[in-house]
Structure formats: C-alpha cells, structure tokens
Amino acid sequence: MPLFNFLECFASPRVREIQPLKKGDMVFHVTMEPFSSGVRRWVINQFCHTGLVATDVADYQLGDQVLVYHMGVKRICRDYWHDSVNGSRVDLVGVVKSLDRATRTELISKALGYYGKTPKPLRRSCYWMGEGQPDCHPRFPDEDEAYGFSCATFVHQCYQDVDVLLVDLEAMPLTTREEVDELVALFKESVSTRPFKRLFPGYLMGATKEDQQPFAPDDWSPWKDHGQFVPPHAIFDIGSAP
Secondary structure (H helix, E strand, O other): OOEEEHHHHHOOOOOOOOEEEOOOOEEEEEEEOOOOOOOOOEEEEEEEEEEEEOOOEEEEOOOOOEEEEEEOOOOEEEEEEOOOOOOOOOOEEEOOOOOOHHHHHHHHHHHHHHHOOOOOOOOOOOEOEOOOEOOOEOOEOOOOOOOEEOHHHHHHHHHHHOOOOOEOHHHOOEOOHHHHHHHHHHHHHHEOOOOOEOOOHHHHHHHHHOOOOOEOOOOOHHHHOHHHHOOHHHEOOHHHOO
16 A cells, blocks of 8 residues: 555554554654544644654554654754654655665665755754755755755655656646745745745655656646545544534
C-alpha cells in the first residue's frame, strides 16, 4: 500500500494498525486531537505538514515517536513527531515502492545536508512559500548557507536530489492573485508575491496513493484538500463541543 492512512485504523477494525516506517518515507500530519475523550476524534488542520522519516521504525502505531526531517518555521529541523496537540504526529505515510536501501540512505543524506546549513544571521528565516530554492533564498540571494523551502518543496527536493521526481512541477497550476494575497496575509514576507506553482502536500500524497511518479493528474484541485484523508466519522464537530 503506497499510502498508508493510520487514521483509518479507527474507521475499520480490519485495517492493520501497525506499519513499519523506513528511512526516506514521506510522513504527513493532517489533524489535531482537540481534547481527551473515550472516542478518538480529530480536527482537520488548516495546513498539512510533511517531512521525511530519518530512521527506521519497525512497528509504528498512531502516536508513536518518529524522528523526522522537516521544514520548520525558520529552517530544516530534525524532531520527534508524536503529539498532535503540541507538535506534529504521523497520520499518514507515503511510500515510493521503487526505492532501494541505498537510495533511501542517500535520500536522508541529502536531507542531512540541508539540515546542516546555517544561514547567517541565525534570525533569518529560510521558510519560503513559493517554488523550492535549494541553493539560496529569494530574500537574501547572496547568503551561501541559505535555502528556500516549504515543508512540501523540501521533501520534493530531497527526492529530486536522488533522481526521483515525485510531482510534475511544470504541469502544476499557477496560484491565482487572490490565493497569493491570502498567503501573504498569513506568511508575510515568506511568500512569493507573484503567482507561482504551489506544491501542496496533497500532491505528494497523490504520487504515492496513485503510485504515479511524476504525479500529474487531469484535475489537481481535489489533491489540494488534505481533509479528504480523514475518515468522515472521525472528524470532530467543533459545534458539538460542550
């Protein structure tokens, strides 16, 4: 199964709840748990977060700790994902079936290379909501140790660095002027002010779910919505909260 959805474990008792994770697999956090109760329910996050598994996990269950490389608020981070309330958690894992052990090791080596870069001054943020920039940042192009990534473009770039093209970047649609304005309102100067081809984490999910690399669907729109991967019965209705 190229895309394993751990949230579905609570939708059907026949779905296997334990799944091995291998270094280089893509992981996705799409929900948060609003409160502790007897029945698991989730709120869909406004934004999906994605990263790369740093080291193998033999038997993963929803909520277990997983070491992940990912693009954080300012730079590439290496963190344990396990908490959907105060951090990130692995809700889904995307597997590219063609990856062998050597390629997975090289893939994580590429992630480690970006992680080791130290932009100066340290207060500079390398987050960039635009087309991925592995060698510089559009806001400070002369900084040698900088890069410009969102979480999705970081993951895509690491795969591209080992000659695996996950998504057909040229075929992706441009953002509209209205979409750019909405992103600028949220991310300020960390967004391209011109329409660009935005790489949604859902496109990476599609590349594994459909087992198609590079991914290029006839209609990109449905893949922008990461909420489609949350089982309907498991969505918490905020209006029903006490």
